[in-house]
Amino acid sequence: MNEHASRRGRFGPLPADHPSVGTECPACKQQLKAGDVPTLVTIGPGDDPESRERAREGRAYNAVAVIAHEECVHG
Numbered sequence: 001m002n003e004h005a006s007r008r009g010r011f012g013p014l015p016a017d018h019p020s021v022g023t024e025c026p027a028c029k030q031q032l033k034a035g036d037v038p039t040l041v042t043i044g045p046g047d048d049p050e051s052r053e054r055a056r057e058g059r060a061y062n063a064v065a066v067i068a069h070e071e072c073v074h075g
């Protein structure tokens with residue numbers, strides 16, 4: 001069983017050396033720590049004009065995303 005290769009867009013619990021450890025969760029303002037299960041939240045094209053245009057046209061673009069606790073996003 002491999003929890004790290006889990007469902008789409010999901011991560012397993014963070015290992016202590018993961019670069020996201022110490023990142024502030026934008027939902028609860030707590031830092032992500034080892035053992036927390038994070039998820040990537042896609043916000044949108046951000047302030048890049050080309051990405052905005054591509055998003056409007058329904059094409060693939062470089063989305064701005066933030067990392068937050070899985071439970072802060074999905075409950």
Ligand SMILES: [Zn+2]
Pocket residue numbers: 025026027028029030068069072
């Ligand atoms: Zn959180």
